[in-house]
Amino acid sequence: MKFNRLFKSCSALALVAGSLVLGSAQAQSGKSECIAPAKPGGGYDLTCRLAANGLLETGLIDEPMVVTYMPGGIGAVAYNHLTGVRTDDPNLIVAASTGAAVNLSLGKFGDYSGDEVRWLGAFGVDxxxxxxxxxxxxxxxxxxxxxxxxxxxxxxxxxxxxxxxxxxxxxxxxxxxxxxxxxxxxxxxxxxxxxxxxxxxxxxxxxxxxxxxxxxxxxxxxxxxxxxxxxxxxxxxxxxxxxxxxxxxxxxxxPIWRGFYMGPDVSDEAYQAWEKRFETLTQKPAFEEMRAKRGLFPMARFGDDFDSYVQQQIQQFKGLAKEVGLTQ
Incomplete structure (x- = not known):
């Protein structure tokens, strides 16, 4: 596809994350990375940094998480990057929100339906x-x-x-x-x-x-x-x-949920490890305080349940676009 050809050529610009040590332990060893698909200072930046700080301070990752900014197309660059370049990176999560579901429903990310990535979960709502x-x-x-x-x-x-x-x-x-x-x-x-x-x-x-x-x-x-x-x-x-x-x-x-997705070819083991990590994070009083200080309100929806929720939202937004006269 045109989008994939374009963004594959940009792959050298992305940071390469380290290896993920999987197992029964909650903490992750090695470098993890969160892509904020916008410039610094907005909601995606907040989402990545809240994850990075929360996971590190609660001991759910052993090393600081790298936050990478990948603006372009209001999220399209990052989405294409995950679906066309780093499709199976077990260390990489991408910040997302209700806006990603809206853009997918309108075709703003390209010819995608929304099921090309693995929707990981949401840990707060705005x-x-x-x-x-x-x-x-x-x-x-x-x-x-x-x-x-x-x-x-x-x-x-x-x-x-x-x-x-x-x-x-x-x-x-x-x-x-x-x-x-x-x-x-x-x-x-x-x-x-x-x-x-x-x-x-x-x-x-x-x-x-x-x-x-x-x-x-x-x-x-x-x-x-x-x-x-x-x-x-x-x-x-x-x-x-x-x-x-x-x-x-x-x-x-x-309402705007704040959450993440992963590449389409990430293993079930890696996906489930991140799912468990975030579920544990939302149960930590320290994280509840961090989330509140950043103006977010409680939400904890992960794994298959969250994936189904996003797919349903995409269909709802298609109807809403017609209602406000954006599409026929």
């Missing part, structure tokens, strides 16, 4: 958010939607994904809930959440449709205002004062 600068003229979602309805071309949305990505979906569904056609949205695509947030702070866009976990440090800085959390109910801790879209009259929820 929620979408509608974000503006602290000095923006909108104090709540109603005010933003009123302006958007009157002047859709004057308000630039932006996030770490192209039209059709999960971040675009957040904006589209919110607009649709206000009886505004998603086709009228002015939207700028970035390679990751960190880059999009910088664009917001630099006045290049007016609205950022990101994730709550990406906003923790910015909330403390006072530089942003979160108009709505796309969660079923208000979150606690630093997010307790953020209203949901639903309580403001907009029936929009967008």
């Amino acid at each position: 929620y979408g958010a509608i974000v503006v600068k602290a000095d923006a003229p909108w104090q709540n979602l109603d005010e933003l939607m009123d302006d958007l309805r009157d002047n859709p071309g004057d308000i630039a949305f932006g996030a770490g994904g192209t039209v059709g990505s999960q971040d675009w979906m957040k904006a589209a569904l919110t607009a649709k809930a206000a009886d505004i056609s998603p086709r009228k949205l002015r939207y700028a695509a970035f390679e990751g959440g960190g880059e999009a947030l910088s664009a917001l702070l630099g006045n290049h866009i007016q609205v950022f449709t990101g994730d709550l976990s990406e906003l923790r440090s910015q909330l403390a800085s006072g530089k942003i205002r979160v108009l709505a959390a796309l969660s079923e109910e208000r979150m606690g801790g630093p997010f307790k004062d953020i209203p949901t879209a639903a309580e403001q009259g907009y029936d929009v929820q967008w």
Whole structure:
């Protein structure tokens, strides 16, 4: 395939991980690696670093995990790399989220269905958010939607994904809930959440449709205002004062799982070792604290159960794309 030919030529750029010592012990010996399929600073970076720190600090790996950044195609480069180059690497995991399922459902990774890789599991969940600068003229979602309805071309949305990505979906569904056609949205695509947030702070866009976990440090800085959390109910801790879209009259929820996949030819033994490792990690109080500090909420879904969950999501998102007018 065209994608595979392209990304095979880039294989020399990837880090080569060491050997994995399999056995009954929980800890892994040797270098493990997590690919974050975006530039530093966004949700994929957070996912890899949470895994790297959590696994090392709880003794589930013996050596620090290497975090490699592989931006491109909002995850397509990394996906093609796993399916065409490092297909059987037992040391390598790739950060993924709900956005990967969305992109697969729309064909943005190429001619793939989503069953080309081994979906490993998710160890946390995040929620979408509608974000503006602290000095923006909108104090709540109603005010933003009123302006958007009157002047859709004057308000630039932006996030770490192209039209059709999960971040675009957040904006589209919110607009649709206000009886505004998603086709009228002015939207700028970035390679990751960190880059999009910088664009917001630099006045290049007016609205950022990101994730709550990406906003923790910015909330403390006072530089942003979160108009709505796309969660079923208000979150606690630093997010307790953020209203949901639903309580403001907009029936929009967008949960984002944070997890991983592995190459299609990874052995059952290696796959199950990682599955057990992450299951054990989510049961550690130290990890629960680390996860909460990064703005993530509990989720623990692994192995075949998680694989089936992702496949079901892909089918659901195909229907959602039709609903918002993205596909026929």
